Amino acid sequence: MSTEKKAGVIYILTNPSFPDYVKIGYAHNIERRLRQLNRSETIPFAFRVYAVYRVESELTDKELHKLIDKLNPDLRTIENFDGRERVKEFYAMSAEDAYGLLECIAKISGTEERLQRLTPEGHEILDEQIANEVREVARRGPFRFSECNIPVGSEIAFIEDESIKAVVVDDRRIEFDGETTSVSALAQKLKGFEHPVQGTLWFTYQGEKLTDIRDRVEAAQNRGA
Secondary structure (H helix, E strand, O other): OOHHHHOEEEEEEEOOOOOOOEEEEEEOOHHHHHHHHOOOOOOOOOOEEEEEEEEOOOOHHHHHHHHHHHHOOOOEEEEEEOOEEEEEEEEOOOHHHHHHHHHHHHHHHOOHHHEEEOOOOOHHHHHHHHHHHHHHHHHHOOOOOHHHOOOOOOEEEEOOEEEEEEEEOOOOEEEEOOEEEEHHHHHHHHHOOOOOOOHHHOEEEOOEEHHHHHHHHHHHHHHHO
16 A cells, blocks of 8 residues: 555544543544544534644554553543443543644654644534533523522513513513513524524623623622522
């Protein structure tokens, strides 16, 4: 096999589904590798390429794995399944730290021109935003009007057009245009998004964003604790 056929890239992949991990591996064709990984319907969000480093041998990533394992053997994801140990290409490190390793290798070897960090765009940015919103809701729990001192019967206004108002009907739901719905569902509808959104980012009560009200109330509670 010729050197040209072996040439490829060491990649650093990130995924909003696994914010504390990066995937480091080799691919002769990075686009094809992405399609393979993103084919699964069990992963909520798609992998994206954070950085690539062009190499001449398909085994080069194994050397990088060895280096990381020697620096900190606890970073690599290893699991025991059905009595067998499975060693994976996932590492418990930030994308910035993984890039820093490749950057050091590139500087030492004088091959900095082979290293490229990619800028997220389109659905990649959107996926990250959605994942952050999901994690925020999971961390803090669902928004409740009563916890933010917003009584039933109050009006909340759409942040982009304050003439669009909804009425609070209970602790979790609002009424708009004769229909009972949630803040998130209405925000998604008004924005025309296909994906779920954090509705409290898009509505205000008495001129203050719902997320800011929640932050303020929780901060006051923490100070008093």
